[in-house]
Amino acid sequence: MRRILYVLVGLVVSGLLAQSLPVDKLNQNGFKVTDMSFIYRGVRYPMKRTLDGEFAIDLGCRIDTGAVDIVFVVDNTGSMSGTISGVRSNINGFISELDSRGYDYRLGGVEYGDCVGPCFDIGGDMRREYDSTSAIFGAQMTSQFWGDFQNWVNAILASGGNDAPENALCAIEAAMNDYDWRPDALHILIFFTDASYYERGMYGCDGYCAYRDEDVANDILSGGFVLFASTSDPVMDDWDGCDVGSATATNWYRNTAISSGGSWYSLGTSWSVIFDDVVALIDTFEVVNLCVTNNTGTTINPATATIYPGACISVLSSNPQTYGPWYPGEEHCFVWRISTIEGCTGIDACFTATISGGGYADTVAGCVFLEDCACPGPEAEPICPPCDYPFTACPYQEITIRLWDEDSWVNTSTITLNVNGTDYHFPDHLSYAGDILTFTPTEPWTHGSTVHYTLSGATDGMGCPMVSTIDCGFIVDLMPPQITNWQPPCGIELGDSLNISFDISDDVSGINLPNTYFTVNGTMYTGASPFVTYTGDYGSGTYQLSGSLEDFGLASACSVV
DSSP, rough: OOOOHHHHHOOOHHHHHHSOHHHHHHHTTTEEEEEEEEEEEEEEEOOOEEEEEEEEOOOOOOOOEEEEEEEEEOOOOHHHHHHHHHHHHHHHHHEEEEEHTTOEEEEEEEEEEBBEEEEEEEGGGGOOOOHHHHHHSSSSSSSOOOIIIIIHHHHOOOOOOOOSBBOOHHHHHHEEEEEEEOSSSSSEEEEEEEEOOTTOOSOOOOOOOSHHHHHHHHHHTTEEEEEEEEEEEEEOOOOOOSSSOOOHHHHHHHHHHHHHTOEEEEOOOOOOHHHHHHHHHHHHHHHEEEEEEEOOOOOOOOOOEEEEETTTTTEEOOOOOOOOOOTTTTTEEEEEEEEOOTOOOOGEOOOOOOOOEETTEEEEEEEEOOOOOSSOOOEEEEEEEEETTTEOOOOOEEEEEEEOOSOOOOOEEEEEETTTEEEETTTTTTEEETTEEEOOOOOOOOTTTTEEEEEEEEETTTOOOSSSSEEEEEEOOOOOOOOEEEOOTTTOBBOOOOEEEEEOOSSSOOGGGGGGOOTTEEEEOOTTTTTTEEOSSSSSSEEEEETEEEEEEESSSSBBO
16 A cells, blocks of 8 residues: 655635735735645655645655654763663663664764763763764764764763752753754654752852753753653752752653653663653654745744644644744744544545734645555564674674564565675575574674674565664674783782782673672672772773781681682
8 A cells, every 4th residue: 555645735815814904915925835844754755836736745655764863861970870881771772773673863962960061070070972073063963873872872981970969951951952953853852860950040059050940841842852751769859059859850850751742761761661662752753844935025023823633633742833033035944743543534634724924824735644554574673692782702693583574474585684794695694494584604703893784685475575674783702801910929828918909801892890709718709898899990990809817707827818
C-alpha cells in the first residue's frame, strides 16, 4: 500500500473582514503562502503546487526512520560520583541502539555544576560542552557516535560542586541556545541530576543564573523542545536562601518534562526504558509547517494563526500561535505538531488554518491522508556483542544477530553484512539457523582495533526490505591490565606494618576497579576496604595496601608475606 498525503491550499478573505475593508485592500492578497510542508518522523516533505492552485504530495510507503537532534545535559558534580558511571553507560547504550536502528540523529552534550560548560568551576573542576568543530561559531552537533562523541561521553567524570543546588536552569538554556538545531528534526533534551537548582533573584550562591524556572519551562515549550529528565527522588538541597528547595525542584523537573511531551524517570533508570519512550515519540512525530509572507506593506503586531483540525487530527502544540512584529516582506513559518489516525479519509482528515492581523485574514485548507504501510520486512537485533558493551577479549569473536520476520520468511540469499568496509554475502563467513545470523571470522581480530559492522541488505519472502538497519561495533582488547613497579619486592622481610603498592594500566577497555582486590593469607581486601587506596582513573593508577600486621591478622614481627 502507499502512504499518500494531500494538502489542498486556497487563500480566501474571511467574510467578516470583507464587510469592513475596501475592495482594493482585499485584492492585495496581504498574506502569501510561500511554503507548505508536512514533517513526518523528523523528515520534511515539501508539497508542490498543482495546475489548479492546490498543494499536493504523494508519499510512498515510508519505512525510513526519523530525524532527531539530542543534547544530553549532565550534572557532573561530586555528589553524582556514585551514579556517573551509570549515566555514561545509559548514554552510550541509548546512542548505540539509536545508531544501530539507522535513525538520522545528531548529538550534543553539556556538563554543568555551578557553572555551565565550557568553564572551570569552583575549585578548578572542568565543565565541558561538546563541539564537533571550532571552525564554525557556536557549538556544533555531530552525526557520528563512534569516535569523538563516544570519547566525550566516556570522559564524563564527577567532581567538585561545593554544595547541593546547581546551575540546572542555565544548563538547559545553554543546551537550547548554543547548538544549531535542525528546524525539521525532533528536538530532545535528556537531563541527569541529583540536585536542586537556584534561579534569578537568589544572591550569595556559588553561581549565577539569569533565568527563573518558569522562564525555562516556557522556553522549552515555545521552542518545541521535549525534555526527558532523570533525577533522584527527591533531589538534594542545601536550604540557605540559594535553593528553591528539594520538593520544588523535584516537581519542576517532573512537571516540565511531562508538559513538554517527554517523561520523568528516577535516576538510574535503564537506558532501554528511556530509549523506548524517545523512539515512540520519534515514530509518531508529525508536523504541519505553514510558511507565509507578509505582503500587506505594513508591520503587523501581532499576527495570529489558528489551526482547526478534523476529527482524525489532534493538535499537540500551542494553538493558536502569535507572532510579531511581522515586518513587510518577511516570511514566517507557523508550525503545529499533530497526531493523525492512519487510514482516516474524508473531511475528518482535513484541517483549516487561519492567519489574521492588521485588518487582514486568510484561510488555508489542507487534508492529511496516511495509509498504513503494507510491506514491513525482516527485523534485526544485535545479540553478541551487544551494542551497549563495546569490548571483547575473544580473538575470534563472532557476531550474532537475531534476524526474523513475523509474517514471512527471511530470504537468506539477500543477506549482506558489511564488516570493516568489506561486504559479506550469504553464505560467505555467514550462517543462519533458528532466526540467528552468525558471522565467523577466519583471522583473529587485532588487539586495540575497532570492528564496525552493518546489516542492511536483507528482505523477506515477499521482497519487503528490513524495517531498520543494524549499525554497530565493538573494540578488541586481548591484553590484560599491565602491573608494574610492585613494592616491596616479593619475599622481603617485614617489620610491624604491611605497605604494598603497584602501578596498573590498561589502554583499551580500562581497569575493572570494582573487581580488583588484594588477598592476604586468604582474606580479600577490595577497594572499599579502609586499608586499600587507589589513585588514578579507569585507564591507569596506583593501588596501595597499608596497615599494621595486626590489622591483617599476621605475626607482629619478622613475617614473610
